[in-house]
Amino acid sequence: MTAVSPNSKQQPKHQKARALKPGSRRPAKELCSECGLCDTYYIHYVKEACAFLNQQFDALETQTHGRRRDLTKEDDWYFGVHQDMMAARKQHPIEGAQWTGIVSAIAIEMLNRGLVEGVVCVQNTKEDRFQPMPVIARTPEEILAARVNKPTLSPNLSVLEQVEQSGLKRLLVIGVGCQIQALRAVQDQLGLEKLYVLGTPCVDNVTREGLQKFLETTSRSPDTVVHYEFMQDFRIHFKHEDGSTEMVPFFGLKTNQLKDVFAPSCMSCFDYVNGLADLVVGYMGAPFGWQWIVVRNETGKAMLDLVMDQLETQPVMSQGDRRQAVQQSIPAYDRGVTLPMWAAKLMGVVIERIGPKGLEYARFSIDSHFTRNYLYVKRNHPEKLEAHVPEFAKRIVGQYKLPE
Ligand SMILES: Cc1cc2nc3c(=O)[nH]c(=O)nc-3n(C[C@H](O)[C@H](O)[C@H](O)COP(=O)(O)OP(=O)(O)OC[C@H]3O[C@@H](n4cnc5c(N)ncnc54)[C@H](O)[C@@H]3O)c2cc1C
Secondary structure: OOOOOOOOOOOHHHHHOOOOOOOOOOOOOOOOOOOOHHOOOHHHHHHHHOOOOOOOHHHHHHHHHHHOOOOOOOOHHHHHOOOOEEEEEEEEOOOHHHHHHHHHHHHHHHHHHHOOOOOEEEEOOOOOOOOEEEEEEOOOOHHHOOOOOOOOOOOHHHHHHHHHHHOOOEEEEEHHHHHHHHHHHHHHHHOOOEEEEOOOOOOOOOHHHHHHHHHHOOOOOOHHHEEEEEEEOOOEEEEEEEOOEEEEEEHHHOOHHEEEEEEEEOOOOOOOOOOOOOOOOOOOOOEEEEEEEEEEOOEEEEEEEEOOHEEEOOOOOOEOHHHOOOOOOHHHHOOOOOOOOHHHHHHHHHHHHHOOOOOHHHHHHHHHHHHHHHHHHHHHHHHHHHHOOOOOHHHOOOOOOOOO
């Protein structure tokens, strides 16, 4: 079944449906990514809309971009339908943003110029800087208060009922792949005249408890971390309250202790690059220090154009060959191999010098995660493997030799 089609004459059936209570078991069971759909009466559509119950990239890409991925083009397998890519950074970065604040800047421009009346984004609670609190922002200040990643599963779609009830007609939604897949499936039911979607790539997300374990296992001072990112230099950069930066090489991660930390939904996800957003802003296809922009369609282009005068840009580049490094890392990850820190640091330095850069780094990261996730689905949900893994991901995974 493809995206849900609207029923304009009668009162929509979904309005009679009941949202699930917090903490109750979700239709996708352990694969639930807590996107928030089931916290609203749009749960009515969950069987078709949930990314983990119904994989429908082809239909939703065609609905959104006018075409599905062209499987004869390797760039389409990796980066999805797109008309342009570039590296960019804000000339004047927004302080406290995850990178330079391109996402927040676009949202603010759209609101200020009256293109949208509200922006779905995620702030944090007063008590906990990492506890997500989705909102419909109506002012630039509220958008700015949502800057920086909440590196946890976030129920962004939980505000969708408020969208319909408040009569908003033009909306921007900022979100990660699983949220956007469900959103695209129900978008015609929201009563909107225009929906804009600004996506970020996303991988290896965790519950709030999982995040605590990750920080405690990996950082020297888990309680003072304000921000972290898995960077293109093969290190995790933790920023602390006092402004200091701590760097931990990927190869030094305590894989054996961290194997169960990532959410099962993220271990089963093949939408790293947010294929259904109009515009995607990440970092992994850009040189270190720059953000990576993927324009998927005309709507996305119009959104990016609003901030072009605030950006410095350069063409995307690609350097190195990822394949051997990916192939070697597959059995090492599978066995939970953890290197001593000196060896991890050395390996980090070597791979930073000779390793993949730009788009090839993005391919390295996609290959590593898709092979891992394919094995995870095969071993834990074999009955889902065939339908859940999209064709583009099967082609990516098919380049490698996998353990049983
Ligand atoms: C969980 C997560 C994992 C990511 N992993 C990668 C990756 O592997 N590779 C890559 O290239 N990019 C990744 N990104 C994107 C990247 O880290 C930056 O968010 C992006 O480049 C935008 O930076 P910015 O400075 O423009 O954002 P800002 O201006 O700081 O705005 C950040 C926006 O992200 C939204 N947001 C924050 N947390 C969440 C969340 N949990 N769910 C949904 N929306 C959220 C906020 O609403 C805010 O509007 C990830 C993002 C998230 C949220």
